[in-house]
Amino acid sequence: MAEQKEYWRWTESRWTNPDLDWKKAKIITAGVDVGSVSSQAVIMCDGQLYAYANMRTGSNSPDSAWNAFNWAVEGTGLAVDDIHYTVGTGYGRVNVPMANKAVTEIACHARGANFMYGPTVRTVLDMGGQDCKAITIDDKGKVQSFLMNDKCAAGTGRGMEVFANLLSVSINEVGDMSLKVDEEPPPVSSTCVVFAKAEATGLLRAGWTTERVLAAYCLAMAQRVVSLLERNGVTPDFAITGGIAKNAGVVTRLEKLLNMKALAPKIDTQLAGAVGAALFAKALVEKGKKK
Numbered sequence: 001m002a003e004q005k006e007y008w009r010w011t012e013s014r015w016t017n018p019d020l021d022w023k024k025a026k027i028i029t030a031g032v033d034v035g036s037v038s039s040q041a042v043i044m045c046d047g048q049l050y051a052y053a054n055m056r057t058g059s060n061s062p063d064s065a066w067n068a069f070n071w072a073v074e075g076t077g078l079a080v081d082d083i084h085y086t087v088g089t090g091y092g093r094v095n096v097p098m099a100n101k102a103v104t105e106i107a108c109h110a111r112g113a114n115f116m117y118g119p120t121v122r123t124v125l126d127m128g129g130q131d132c133k134a135i136t137i138d139d140k141g142k143v144q145s146f147l148m149n150d151k152c153a154a155g156t157g158r159g160m161e162v163f164a165n166l167l168s169v170s171i172n173e174v175g176d177m178s179l180k181v182d183e184e185p186p187p188v189s190s191t192c193v194v195f196a197k198a199e200a201t202g203l204l205r206a207g208w209t210t211e212r213v214l215a216a217y218c219l220a221m222a223q224r225v226v227s228l229l230e231r232n233g234v235t236p237d238f239a240i241t242g243g244i245a246k247n248a249g250v251v252t253r254l255e256k257l258l259n260m261k262a263l264a265p266k267i268d269t270q271l272a273g274a275v276g277a278a279l280f281a282k283a284l285v286e287k288g289k290k291k
Contacts, residue, residue: 020048125238
């Protein structure tokens with residue numbers, strides 16, 4: 001029997017900054033973000049990004065944390081004992097074995113977005129694996145208010161993975177394919193992934209193209225997220241974190257509905273939580289709070 005292709009599988013990645021020597025750093029910190037779908041580890045040297053790993057979350061949080069951390073430091077000569085302070089965050093933050101402290105993903109994404117996009121960001125949308133968060137922040141990346149939707153996977157990364165598998169389209173191509181329509185179809189009406197799958201199957205049988213079905217789903221996702229954002233308030237500058245930020249089909253429709261452009265990312269958007277965690281770790285070292 002031929003092996004079934006895993007269309008949902010997104011590209012894992014790691015990186016090391018060739019311009020930094022960790023041995024010359026005064027403060028080395030780590031942020032480990034164990035999410036429901038993906039896990040990231042970020043290493044910072046004196047507040048500068050030194051190395052990171054972004055990979056699929058495994059069957060348990062402790063192993064996922066170690067896998068991400070070990071991949072991030074691979075080939076650098078860095079060991080866990082060289083890290084001055086580590087902060088864990090995300091869905092599995094209380095089960096990050098090497099962490100000195102756990103900080104909520106909302107606080108970490110806010111601080112990470114401030115680092116990644118700059119101090120002008122006021123509204124952050126974190127589109128995660130199993131939830132979405134609308135966060136208002138100040139110029140230091142401190143949370144002012146937030147709203148969260150975790151009742152259904154339909155507006156999340158996991159929901160998009162389910163759709164990619166259903167339609168046999170690589171998760172990396174879903175967004176671009178959804179934009180290849182002559183006109184926007186009505187959105188998929190269901191707010192539940194299970195029913196949305198059934199609806200999409202029905203649309204395909206009715207003669208809809210794959211691109212048209214994807215467009216309907218991306219539009220539905222964008223509409224749900226806009227509702228969350230508007231309830232919390234949307235103030236420019238606006239930035240998106242999480243894996244769905246890489247989906248042009250959702251982002252383009254979201255920008256149109258908001259009549260506002262999202263800031264262009266310069267760093268992998270899935271790293272925001274881990275970046276924020278590493279920055280919190282640095283602040284804790286500087287304050288001498290190592291417990």
